[in-house]
Amino acid sequence: MERIKDKVIVITGASSGIGAATARKLAGLGAKVVLAARRFEQLQALATELGENALGVKTDVSKKADLDNLVVKALERFGKIDVLLNNAGVMPISFFDEGKVEEWERMVDINIKGILYGINAVLPHMLERGSGHILAISSVQGHKTFPGTGVYAGTKFAVRGIMESLREELAGKIKVTTIYPGLVATEFGNDITSARILSTYGDFKNFPSLDANAVADAIIYAISQPGNVTANDIILRPLEQA
Ligand code: NDP
Numbered sequence: 001m002e003r004i005k006d007k008v009i010v011i012t013g014a015s016s017g018i019g020a021a022t023a024r025k026l027a028g029l030g031a032k033v034v035l036a037a038r039r040f041e042q043l044q045a046l047a048t049e050l051g052e053n054a055l056g057v058k059t060d061v062s063k064k065a066d067l068d069n070l071v072v073k074a075l076e077r078f079g080k081i082d083v084l085l086n087n088a089g090v091m092p093i094s095f096f097d098e099g100k101v102e103e104w105e106r107m108v109d110i111n112i113k114g115i116l117y118g119i120n121a122v123l124p125h126m127l128e129r130g131s132g133h134i135l136a137i138s139s140v141q142g143h144k145t146f147p148g149t150g151v152y153a154g155t156k157f158a159v160r161g162i163m164e165s166l167r168e169e170l171a172g173k174i175k176v177t178t179i180y181p182g183l184v185a186t187e188f189g190n191d192i193t194s195a196r197i198l199s200t201y202g203d204f205k206n207f208p209s210l211d212a213n214a215v216a217d218a219i220i221y222a223i224s225q226p227g228n229v230t231a232n233d234i235i236l237r238p239l240e241q242a
Pocket of ligand 1: 012013014015016017018019036037038039040059060061062087088089090091110137138139140180181182183184185186187188189
């Protein structure tokens with residue numbers, strides 16, 4: 001696809017799920033992809049699969065210095081960054097009265113601060129170039145909450161607010177897109193430690209869900225719009241999800 005070919009696209013959370021599916025599709029369309037996550041073995045395996053137009057950079061998005069390093073490494077290798085996809089996220093959900101404060105903090109650090117550090121790291125480069133596109137993966141839970149998902153949903157409402165304000169600030173200069181998926185079949189939710197969540201909701205793996213490729217297609221739709229068109233918000237759910 002002409003509008004994707006040769007774009008340099010940095011993807012956080014590229015070691016599995018939506019991030020990895022998006023990287024594969026984008027590389028297939030001729031983009032250069034920079035893959036970021038903590039599990040370096042997975043990143044390297046994907047980078048090797050995708051060939052010379054892929055670079056893996058070990059990154060913990062809860063650390064500002066890691067995002068700064070990611071941008072430096074992307075620029076060293078490919079000379080520019082056209083797109084940043086802030087995708088990394090975690091969902092160790094629980095009920096408030098379980099007091100799993102460390103897990104709340106992890107969600108805030110990764111789902112909110114991680115996105116802010118990414119924006120902070122890439123913005124000077126994009127403003128200097130006078131173009132660029134910043135995307136983030138929020139969630140349907142950036143629009144509605146469920147009992148037991150309060151902190152996760154809170155982080156995704158925060159992503160929505162941050163991205164909308166970013167869009168307002170950068171209008172006319174940089175494109176801003178937020179994607180809000182419903183349930184997607186990935187490794188997501190494997191880190192839930194609350195037995196009450198599992199007994200209340202059952203196994204998420206049995207719920208109707210989207211394939212990660214469907215979310216990748218929505219991301220590619222946003223990235224491939226012509227210069228003066230921005231897809232700002234995309235909500236997508238499996239047909240069965242209320
Ligand atoms: P996965 O668990 O498959 O992928 C999550 C990715 O985030 C992994 O690559 C993981 O890599 C990365 N990640 C987690 N913590 C960090 C960290 N501290 N630093 C860097 N990378 C990190 O799930 P999905 O693909 O489903 O999730 C992707 C995004 O989609 C998330 O933001 C999630 O909130 C959102 N989403 C998912 C939905 C779903 O139902 N699956 C629904 C709606 C939104 P590693 O562990 O190697 O660091």
